Amino acid sequence: MNWFTDISVIREIIRPLLDILLLAVIIYKTYSILEETRAIQLIKGAVIILLIYAVAYFLQLNTMLWILQMLAPGIVIGLAIVFQPELRKIFTSIGQGDLFTLQSRSKPFLVESVLNAVEILSKMKRGALIIFSRKVGLKHIADTGTKINGDLTTNLITSIFSHDTALHDGAVIIAGGKIVAAGCFLPLANEPDLQKSLGTRHRAGLGMASESDAVVLILSEETGAKSLAYDGTIYYDLETDDIRRELKKLLQFSDEIKEEQTV
Numbered sequence: 001m002n003w004f005t006d007i008s009v010i011r012e013i014i015r016p017l018l019d020i021l022l023l024a025v026i027i028y029k030t031y032s033i034l035e036e037t038r039a040i041q042l043i044k045g046a047v048i049i050l051l052i053y054a055v056a057y058f059l060q061l062n063t064m065l066w067i068l069q070m071l072a073p074g075i076v077i078g079l080a081i082v083f084q085p086e087l088r089k090i091f092t093s094i095g096q097g098d099l100f101t102l103q104s105r106s107k108p109f110l111v112e113s114v115l116n117a118v119e120i121l122s123k124m125k126r127g128a129l130i131i132f133s134r135k136v137g138l139k140h141i142a143d144t145g146t147k148i149n150g151d152l153t154t155n156l157i158t159s160i161f162s163h164d165t166a167l168h169d170g171a172v173i174i175a176g177g178k179i180v181a182a183g184c185f186l187p188l189a190n191e192p193d194l195q196k197s198l199g200t201r202h203r204a205g206l207g208m209a210s211e212s213d214a215v216v217l218i219l220s221e222e223t224g225a226k227s228l229a230y231d232g233t234i235y236y237d238l239e240t241d242d243i244r245r246e247l248k249k250l251l252q253f254s255d256e257i258k259e260e261q262t263v
């Protein structure tokens, strides 16, 4: 009998605890993914609508309640469409079992190889588009280009972008410490606020950073400006030291040091 009471006590305590713990982790992870994207506005908007609903409910403002109830399904569907990239990020993150993973170290020498190449290319007045894959797989993007699977070296990056070969056009994808593919086609950002002077290379970089968690390094052929795009935002014309610091910070989330990582 004792063991039976013990089990039911454990069940009574462990089950709600587990329930709360899982919910807290999901809410926290969702918030941390959303916080660096435009979806934070979505959360603020949702909180305001909920507050209006609560006030209308307690004061029995029937017309307001009726309107909110009528609009609710439309709002949910509309938001799901507008924030589809952010939702995809959340579900991919959950699907890849990242909820409980700890941050891993970045490999500083990989960052240095890329930065050296960018310096050389900048002096040669060449443009470049370099994608660092993080947790979200980029196989569908790598498939649009030419598979390389070569070691990440300054020479390889420089030669990809410095010659007028088919590979210099498009983006290079880096994952697992390797140059996985080159000449890749990226989705273009549909950002009305983006500076008019920024052309398709920058739009493609921002598009990639909006649709995935990738970090994108963009070297402008025209101005030599080096920019980073990540979490749906482009940071234009940064100093090399700032790029180095940001890359090391951002890529510590990367699986790029895990040999088993796929694109």
Ligand SMILES: Nc1ncnc2c1ncn2[C@@H]1O[C@H](COP(=O)(O)OP(=O)(O)OP(=O)(O)O)[C@@H](O)[C@H]1O
Pocket (backbone or CB within 6 Å): 127, 128, 129, 168, 169, 170, 171, 184, 185, 186, 187, 188, 197, 198, 199, 200, 201, 202, 203, 204, 219, 220, 221, 222, 223
């Ligand atoms: N969707 C895309 N995916 C990958 N690369 C792209 C894409 N669109 C453009 N590019 C790259 O950008 C190059 C054209 O850059 P463009 O001059 O239009 O843009 P930009 O942002 O003004 O860049 P820059 O300052 O280097 O001139 C193309 O030759 C190609 O290499």
